[in-house]
Amino acid sequence: MKHLAEYRDADTARRLAAEIGRIVTRPWAIMEVCGGQTHSIIRNGIDQLLPPEVELIHGPGCPVCVTPLETIDRALAIARRPGTILCSFGDMLRVPGSREDLFAVKAAGGDVRVVYSPLDAVKLARSQPDREVVFLAIGFETTAPANAMAAKLAAQEGLTNFSLLVSHVLVPPAIQAIMRSPGNRVNAFLAAGHVCSVMGTWQYPPVAAEFRVPIVVTGFEPLDLLEGIRRTVAQLEASRHEVENAYPRVVDERGNEAAQRVIAEVFTPVDRAWRGIGVIPESGWRLADAYAAYDAERKFDLGGITAEESPLCKSGEVLKGTLKPNQCPAFGRECTPRTPLGATMVSSEGACAAYYNAGRR
Amino acid sequence: MADQPFPPDFSQFTCPAPLRDRPQIVLGHGGGGALSQDLIEHVFLPAFGNPVLDRLGDSSVLDLAPHLAGGGRLAFSTDSYVVRPLVFPGGSIGDLAVHGTVNDLAMSGARPLYLSAGFILEEGLPIADLVGIVARMAAAARAAGVAIVTGDTKVVERGHGDGVYINTAGIGVVPPGIDLGPKQVVPGDAILVSGTLGDHGMAIMSVREGLEFEAAITSDTAPLHGLVAAMLEACPAIRLLRDPTRGGVATSLNEIAALADVGIEIDEAAIPVSPLVASACEILGLDPLQVANEGKLLAVVPAAAAGDVLAAMQAHEHGRAATPLGRVVAHHPGRVALRTTLGGSRVIPLPLGEQLPRIC
Incomplete structure (x- = not known):
C-alpha cells in the first residue's frame, strides 16, 4: 500500500486542483473512458475539487455495463444447462438479463461460480472432465490477455470441456463512435491507463488528429486523475490536441507486446453491440476461427436468443455523456442497485450505481 | 486463537473411545439412540462438561436470581453459524459460535453467562474434525467465562450441509443502571x-x-x-x-x-x-x-x-x-x-x- 499512499496525498491533490482552477478560462467537458476511473472519481470526491468550468462525463468504460442483454441471456441459458458450470467475475452475477440474473439461476440449481482469473476456470475444467465449463469472457483490452491465455492453454492441453462466451470490447472504436455521435459534448478524453498498459498508446494519435481531441492516458489514483485532468485542460486551453501519457509508471508507447501477440493469435476483430449504444463497427473481439472449438456461442446453440431493453432505461445516453445518471427519470425510482433496469446501475463501476451509492440523488 | 496452527494438525489425534468404530458421522448419530449417546459421552461432555450440562436433563435449570439481584436485566440472543471453511486462519466455526453470541449479548452491555449449542452435522463428517471444532468451541467458552448448558445434535444426509452448522443461544445479565440503545x-x-x-x-x-x-x-x-x-x-x-x-x-x-x-x-x-x-x-x-x-x-x-x-x-x-x-x-x-x-x-x-x- 505504500506505493499507493503517495498517489493519494491530500495536499498535492489540492495543489493540482488549484492549478486546474488557475489555468481554466471556460467550460470543458472531459470524458473519463474507464469505469475504474469513474469509481475512483466518485469514491474520492475528485469532481468536487474541480472548478465549475470542468465537467467530467462518465464514459462507456465499464465492461459490465456495456455487455449486451443478449450476452447476459446467453450466459443465463448456459448456466441453466445441466452438467454445466458457468464461471464469471463477481460483478456479472447481479447483472439482470431479460427475466432474471445469474444469482437466480444459481438459486434454482444452476452451477455458477465466481472466479478471479479465467485460468481458474481452465483449472476447473481440468479437474471436472465430465462437466462443461464455460467462462464468461467480457471486458476491455485489459482482461483480454488472460482470456486469450485461457483459450490457448485449453487448446494446448486438448481440453474438450472448456469454452469461452466472449464479449470483448475495445476503447479506440468507442472514442470514435462518441466523437461521431450527434449531440456529442465531449471536448477531451482521459484514456484508460490499464487498457494502455496492454495496448500501448500507439493507437491513439490518429484518433486525436482526426477529431482534433486531446487524449491523455490517465491512471486511477486521485493524483493520477487530477494530473490527467490538468494536462487535458492545459491542452484544451492552448487549442492543442495531442496524445499525452500521464501514467508513465505503468504505460509506454508500445504496450505489452507479448500480450498483444497472444491476443492477435486468439482473437479476431468483430462488429460488437454495446448495451445502450448499439453496434459499433470493429469494436470488439471474438475467438479466431482456429479457436472455434473453444467458442461457447458455436459450441452451444444460442443463436436464437434475442432481448429487448427496458424502455425506461436511458443508460445509452448516460454512457454517451448526454445525460447525467441522476437526470434519468427512472434514477432512484424504478431503477436502483436493488432493482436495476440497466447495467450502469449494477456494477460498482457503472456511472448510475456510482452516483446512487455516493448519494447523488 | 492466532497461536493455533493452520490447518489444524489432526495427525496426533486418537479417538477417545471406539465410537462404535465409526470414523465418520452417520445418520444414526442424530437418531437419539446409542450412537447419539456415544457422541454426547465421548465428544461433547468431555469438552463442554459442567455441573449443569452433566445432569443431561431435557432442559437445563438455571438459578439466575443472584445475577439479577439489585435490578439487573436478562439479555437473550441467538445466532447460527454456517461458515465455510470450518477452520480458517485465526479461528474456526467453534470459536465463532461462542464469540458471535457472546458479543451479541455484550453489545447490550450484558455479562454473558450461559450458552446453548445446537449442532447440525452432515453425514460423512470425520469425527476427528468434529472433535477439533468442539475442542476449540470449549476453549473459547472457557476463555469467555460462559458455560454451555444445553445442546442438541441432528444429522442431515450427505450433500445437505457444509459439514457442520452450529446454532448458539445465549443468556446474559445487564447490570443495573446500564441502558444502551x-x-x-x-x-x-x-x-x-x-x-x-x-x-x-x-x-x-x-x-x-x-x-x-x-x-x-x-x-x-x-x-x-x-x-x-x-x-x-x-x-x-x-x-x-x-x-x-x-x-x-x-x-x-x-x-x-x-x-x-x-x-x-x-x-x-x-x-x-x-x-x-x-x-x-x-x-x-x-x-x-x-x-x-x-x-x-x-x-x-x-x-x-x-x-x-x-x-x-x-x-x-x-x-x-x-x-x-x-x-x-x-x-x-x-x-x-x-x-x-x-x-x-x-x-x-x-x-x-x-x-x-x-x-x-
Missing part, C-alpha cells in the same frame, strides 16, 4: 471503533477463494464482553454498542443512523485497516467498510467521555488499536457520510448483500 444517541456524540476493520471477512475470503497473499490474513474472532465491561466502567452512559459482523461497519453505521434518526459522519483518514487487508481489498475491489469483523465493536459515546472510553479501550487486549472514527450529526438524518482524505464527501450506502469482487 439508539434512542440515547444524540448529535455531537463521538463514534469510536475498537480496532482494524475487515480482518475476519478477508481471512475467510482469501482461504475460500484460494487467494494467496504474502502472509495469511488472520480472523479477528474474539469475545468482547471484557472490553465492554471496561468501557462501561469508564463511562456508564455509553449510548450504543454494535459489533459490525456481516455487512461490516457500513451496515452497522447505517442501522444506527436509521434507528436513531441522526446523521453520521466518518473520516476516511481515520478508518483503521491493516496493510494486508487494505492490499487484499484493493486487489479485489472490496471496501473494508463492508467486510465482516468478528472481534470489533463500534461505540457511540458522549463526546465529553470519548477520551476516557478510548483510553479504557486501548488498555484492553481487544481494544489496543481503538481509534475515533467519526461523529453523530444533526443534518442528513438516516444517512452516513464519509469525508474523503481529499476533502470531498460521499454517502456510505447500506450494502446490498454479497460482496462482489470488481472485474478490473
Whole structure:
C-alpha cells in the first residue's frame, strides 16, 4: 500500500486542483473512458475539487455495463444447462438479463461460480472432465490477455470441456463512435491507463488528429486523475490536441507486446453491440476461427436468443455523456442497485450505481 | 486463537473411545439412540462438561436470581453459524459460535453467562474434525467465562450441509443502571471503533477463494464482553454498542443512523485497516467498510467521555488499536457520510448483500 499512499496525498491533490482552477478560462467537458476511473472519481470526491468550468462525463468504460442483454441471456441459458458450470467475475452475477440474473439461476440449481482469473476456470475444467465449463469472457483490452491465455492453454492441453462466451470490447472504436455521435459534448478524453498498459498508446494519435481531441492516458489514483485532468485542460486551453501519457509508471508507447501477440493469435476483430449504444463497427473481439472449438456461442446453440431493453432505461445516453445518471427519470425510482433496469446501475463501476451509492440523488 | 496452527494438525489425534468404530458421522448419530449417546459421552461432555450440562436433563435449570439481584436485566440472543471453511486462519466455526453470541449479548452491555449449542452435522463428517471444532468451541467458552448448558445434535444426509452448522443461544445479565440503545444517541456524540476493520471477512475470503497473499490474513474472532465491561466502567452512559459482523461497519453505521434518526459522519483518514487487508481489498475491489469483523465493536459515546472510553479501550487486549472514527450529526438524518482524505464527501450506502469482487 505504500506505493499507493503517495498517489493519494491530500495536499498535492489540492495543489493540482488549484492549478486546474488557475489555468481554466471556460467550460470543458472531459470524458473519463474507464469505469475504474469513474469509481475512483466518485469514491474520492475528485469532481468536487474541480472548478465549475470542468465537467467530467462518465464514459462507456465499464465492461459490465456495456455487455449486451443478449450476452447476459446467453450466459443465463448456459448456466441453466445441466452438467454445466458457468464461471464469471463477481460483478456479472447481479447483472439482470431479460427475466432474471445469474444469482437466480444459481438459486434454482444452476452451477455458477465466481472466479478471479479465467485460468481458474481452465483449472476447473481440468479437474471436472465430465462437466462443461464455460467462462464468461467480457471486458476491455485489459482482461483480454488472460482470456486469450485461457483459450490457448485449453487448446494446448486438448481440453474438450472448456469454452469461452466472449464479449470483448475495445476503447479506440468507442472514442470514435462518441466523437461521431450527434449531440456529442465531449471536448477531451482521459484514456484508460490499464487498457494502455496492454495496448500501448500507439493507437491513439490518429484518433486525436482526426477529431482534433486531446487524449491523455490517465491512471486511477486521485493524483493520477487530477494530473490527467490538468494536462487535458492545459491542452484544451492552448487549442492543442495531442496524445499525452500521464501514467508513465505503468504505460509506454508500445504496450505489452507479448500480450498483444497472444491476443492477435486468439482473437479476431468483430462488429460488437454495446448495451445502450448499439453496434459499433470493429469494436470488439471474438475467438479466431482456429479457436472455434473453444467458442461457447458455436459450441452451444444460442443463436436464437434475442432481448429487448427496458424502455425506461436511458443508460445509452448516460454512457454517451448526454445525460447525467441522476437526470434519468427512472434514477432512484424504478431503477436502483436493488432493482436495476440497466447495467450502469449494477456494477460498482457503472456511472448510475456510482452516483446512487455516493448519494447523488 | 492466532497461536493455533493452520490447518489444524489432526495427525496426533486418537479417538477417545471406539465410537462404535465409526470414523465418520452417520445418520444414526442424530437418531437419539446409542450412537447419539456415544457422541454426547465421548465428544461433547468431555469438552463442554459442567455441573449443569452433566445432569443431561431435557432442559437445563438455571438459578439466575443472584445475577439479577439489585435490578439487573436478562439479555437473550441467538445466532447460527454456517461458515465455510470450518477452520480458517485465526479461528474456526467453534470459536465463532461462542464469540458471535457472546458479543451479541455484550453489545447490550450484558455479562454473558450461559450458552446453548445446537449442532447440525452432515453425514460423512470425520469425527476427528468434529472433535477439533468442539475442542476449540470449549476453549473459547472457557476463555469467555460462559458455560454451555444445553445442546442438541441432528444429522442431515450427505450433500445437505457444509459439514457442520452450529446454532448458539445465549443468556446474559445487564447490570443495573446500564441502558444502551439508539434512542440515547444524540448529535455531537463521538463514534469510536475498537480496532482494524475487515480482518475476519478477508481471512475467510482469501482461504475460500484460494487467494494467496504474502502472509495469511488472520480472523479477528474474539469475545468482547471484557472490553465492554471496561468501557462501561469508564463511562456508564455509553449510548450504543454494535459489533459490525456481516455487512461490516457500513451496515452497522447505517442501522444506527436509521434507528436513531441522526446523521453520521466518518473520516476516511481515520478508518483503521491493516496493510494486508487494505492490499487484499484493493486487489479485489472490496471496501473494508463492508467486510465482516468478528472481534470489533463500534461505540457511540458522549463526546465529553470519548477520551476516557478510548483510553479504557486501548488498555484492553481487544481494544489496543481503538481509534475515533467519526461523529453523530444533526443534518442528513438516516444517512452516513464519509469525508474523503481529499476533502470531498460521499454517502456510505447500506450494502446490498454479497460482496462482489470488481472485474478490473
